[in-house]
Amino acid sequence: MSSTAVIERPARWSKGERRRRAYMRRFSRMTALQKLRILRDLNPYRDYRGFIYAFTQRVLRNGVYVGTRVKFGLTNNIDRRRREYRGCGGMCWISYWASDCVKLTEAIIHARLRARGIHIKKVVCGCGTHHREFFWKSGIGGTVDIQLEVEQTLIDTAQPIDRTDF
Numbered sequence: 001m002s003s004t005a006v007i008e009r010p011a012r013w014s015k016g017e018r019r020r021r022a023y024m025r026r027f028s029r030m031t032a033l034q035k036l037r038i039l040r041d042l043n044p045y046r047d048y049r050g051f052i053y054a055f056t057q058r059v060l061r062n063g064v065y066v067g068t069r070v071k072f073g074l075t076n077n078i079d080r081r082r083r084e085y086r087g088c089g090g091m092c093w094i095s096y097w098a099s100d101c102v103k104l105t106e107a108i109i110h111a112r113l114r115a116r117g118i119h120i121k122k123v124v125c126g127c128g129t130h131h132r133e134f135f136w137k138s139g140i141g142g143t144v145d146i147q148l149e150v151e152q153t154l155i156d157t158a159q160p161i162d163r164t165d166f
């Protein structure tokens, strides 16, 4: 009785298949960092070059201070972003970083902070609107810890650290 459940190697791979297999052999010999760079440059998010920024803001409820929150955001224009938050109050801009893939970088930062359970669902800002994607500073730490959240993510995605402090 013969089994048919055997995948036989064809006598000859197609040209495309040979090329694909040669690439996979090369890929498997790369370091983790080289692989990461290739995956990043495949650009699944239609990502772009820009800046990641961080600021803190004091949170008041009925005029009483209840804590400080941190924003990690992305923009391609820091000055414009600062003007957009001009009417908010209680803010302290910390730093911004150049990034080749701001959407990926921001998504990883937010995912890590959400995993720690420090995401803030809703706080009405001093400007009267509700901004998204804020996290409690008490769950992160001081200024250096806030900067490290960004810089660890830059390192993990094989990006250089190019930081400007406000």
Ligand SMILES: [Zn+2]
Residues within 6 Å of the ligand: 085, 087, 088, 125, 126, 127, 128, 129, 131
């Ligand atoms: Zn505001």
